[in-house]
Amino acid sequence: xETFYVLLFSYTLQGYPVERTLLLESSAQCNTAIRAxxxxxxxxxxxxxxIDTGRISKSIRPRLRPxxxx
Numbered sequence: 001x002e003t004f005y006v007l008l009f010s011y012t013l014q015g016y017p018v019e020r021t022l023l024l025e026s027s028a029q030c031n032t033a034i035r036a037x038x039x040x041x042x043x044x045x046x047x048x049x050x051i052d053t054g055r056i057s058k059s060i061r062p063r064l065r066p067x068x069x070x
Contacts, residue, residue, distance in 0.1 A: 005030040011046035
């Protein structure tokens with residue numbers, strides 16, 4: 001099962017801490033978002049984190065068995 005992840009973008013602007021978050025559906029999406037924003041993070045001196053929320057984003061759903069034909 002997959003859980004939601006939060007991408008946390010944390011930096012300081014003129015001495016004030018700033019945090020921005022983005023909700024994503026999986027760890028893979030969060031890691032992709034980190035790689036895509038590395039340049040901006042480096043420019044701002046920001047930290048990027050993926051945080052697992054523990055909330056299920058996708059689950060395995062049971063399927064009905066096909067009816068027997070006679």
